[in-house]
Amino acid sequence: MAVFLAASDETSGGNVLSMYHYAGWIAPEPDWSFYFTPAWQERVLEGPPKIPYLHMTNIRSRAWREKYGINEWEADERLDEAARVIDQMGSLYPLLITINGSIFTPLYKGHKMIGVSGGGKDFQPDFLAFVAYVYAVLAYVHAKHPSAEKVVFLVENNSEITKDIHQLYRSMPTALTHIGAPELIPLLGEFLPGSKERIPLQAADYLCWHSRRADSNTLDDMRDARRFGTIASRKGFRLTVPTSVITGLAESYRTHGLTNEQVKGIRQLRPHHARLNERHIQRHKSRSGKSGMDGTLP
Numbered sequence: 001m002a003v004f005l006a007a008s009d010e011t012s013g014g015n016v017l018s019m020y021h022y023a024g025w026i027a028p029e030p031d032w033s034f035y036f037t038p039a040w041q042e043r044v045l046e047g048p049p050k051i052p053y054l055h056m057t058n059i060r061s062r063a064w065r066e067k068y069g070i071n072e073w074e075a076d077e078r079l080d081e082a083a084r085v086i087d088q089m090g091s092l093y094p095l096l097i098t099i100n101g102s103i104f105t106p107l108y109k110g111h112k113m114i115g116v117s118g119g120g121k122d123f124q125p126d127f128l129a130f131v132a133y134v135y136a137v138l139a140y141v142h143a144k145h146p147s148a149e150k151v152v153f154l155v156e157n158n159s160e161i162t163k164d165i166h167q168l169y170r171s172m173p174t175a176l177t178h179i180g181a182p183e184l185i186p187l188l189g190e191f192l193p194g195s196k197e198r199i200p201l202q203a204a205d206y207l208c209w210h211s212r213r214a215d216s217n218t219l220d221d222m223r224d225a226r227r228f229g230t231i232a233s234r235k236g237f238r239l240t241v242p243t244s245v246i247t248g249l250a251e252s253y254r255t256h257g258l259t260n261e262q263v264k265g266i267r268q269l270r271p272h273h274a275r276l277n278e279r280h281i282q283r284h285k286s287r288s289g290k291s292g293m294d295g296t297l298p
Helices: 029-045 062-067 072-088 101-108 125-144 159-170 172-178 182-187 199-215 222-231 243-255 278-288
Strands: 003-012 019-028 093-100 112-114 120-122 150-156 188-194 237-240
Touching: 003 029, 003 125, 003 199, 019 029, 019 101, 019 125, 019 199, 029 072, 029 199, 062 072, 072 199, 072 222, 093 101, 093 125, 093 199, 093 243, 101 125, 101 243, 125 150, 125 159, 125 172, 125 182, 125 237, 150 159, 150 182, 150 199, 159 172, 159 188, 172 182, 182 188, 199 222
Parallel strands: 003 150, 093 237, 150 188
Antiparallel strands: 003 019, 019 093, 112 120
């Protein structure tokens, strides 16, 4: 069975008005298991000194480094090596979804969806970004790897929000049918929450951290910029969700009386007249200023 693994992570600028990033890597599962993971374990984690995982926020913390006996210079060497391991894994395909929080937040204030606990949950950019990410992954695999039989989605386990995203994922067959893309449904594989120790998730965190800071021009030094240049030079998919889509969804909520009501699954997350398919992405590509399915991460 031809199985692909999509490992993803999310990050924002620290407040609800920042740009929100949801990013990850997709590759055949055997490439992750037999090549990438052993190389990352040996060259990035083993040391000496050995560290349990590479997470950008942690490795930038002096307290965390002291806990594991690694100094700042050694930490930079591990980060450089991580970029080289990613660069040498040719089958890794990056995907990045961004949402402008300053546009999203005012429009969706008060919008709710049913959480796993049964109560209303504020509709967050995580939810829209995750749905767009899943669709982008499935569309890419379907178009470029017709022999693929399923895609496994690996996400970092982040308490309640991971459960809510899992609920959205379970609703994807209904959503794909609703937007006229039933051919993608058979590709939906397992949804796997994982810890920071999962190496594909470490690579996703690495991509998220660098891409967000590159977009905001806040990469700390030339080494950070060089690392990002290394991992971003390959072809990938990037979409900044167009303002017209964000406002259209909000208007759909208002028109259909969904504000402050329980929203079941994700079927109602798009206007009834809108289709999130390749034609839709291409239609808005010029507005967003980002590349399409065969574009390059800047």
